[in-house]
Amino acid sequence: MSFNDYLSASYAIHDLNDLIFEDFQNLGLKGVVLDFDGVLSSFSKTKPELDKIEWAHKLSQKGIFVAIHSNNNRFLEEKRKSWLRTHYPDILWMPSKPYKPNPSTLLHLRQRWKLDAKELVMIDDRFLTGGKAAYRAGSQFIYIKNPLIDRKFAPWGELWFSVLRMIERSCYTHPQILLRTREDSNL
Secondary structure (H helix, E strand, O other): OOHHHHOOOOEEEOOHHHOOHHHHHHHOOOEEEEOOEOOOEOOOOOOOOHHHHHHHHHHHHOOOEEEEOOOOOHHHHHHHHHHHHHHOOOOEEOOOOOOOOOOHHHHHHHHHHOOOHHHEEEEEOOHHHHHHHHHHHOOEEEEEOOOOOOOOOOHHHHHHHHHHHHHHHHHOOOOEEOOOOHHHOOO
16 A cells, blocks of 8 residues: 555545535445544534534435544543534544544444445545545545634644645645535535
8 A cells, every 4th residue: 555545535625515415426425424623613623613514414314324533632522522412413423532544433334334335435634534544444535625724713733734734735646526616515
């Protein structure tokens, strides 16, 4: 397995809202695992952006399995898990350990949801965490090109992850890009 294998995605989108339900149907996807930081919210925030979590909730209501798996510290993980269980119990919170890129969580969810490898997708803003976990699990990976960033809330953390993303992007294989406007989405 080469380094470039980890720096590739099945698809790329600018924003989570660009992905529509028909994409899931067309790609044969029945389950989605979402990263939190950069995908549902900016770095270190407790609550996801409302439009992002509503997108996930509507996807769940349409019969797609939805889980969140993020590399969090224990304090932040407990707050996020508590909030999610209170407001969106249909969305599964997965423990951060084992941390991505370990594929154990994806493999567990495939078994739990009785899915084939290609019926599960990891959506993440990082190639070497979510992308690598998806690759190791044999699942699909959708890369978020424009992650959520709030430099006022966590300036040093956002700077760190911006540099990591920049390095990863300089090496990655260009995936097919799924581009939609919000008006095209049925979620």
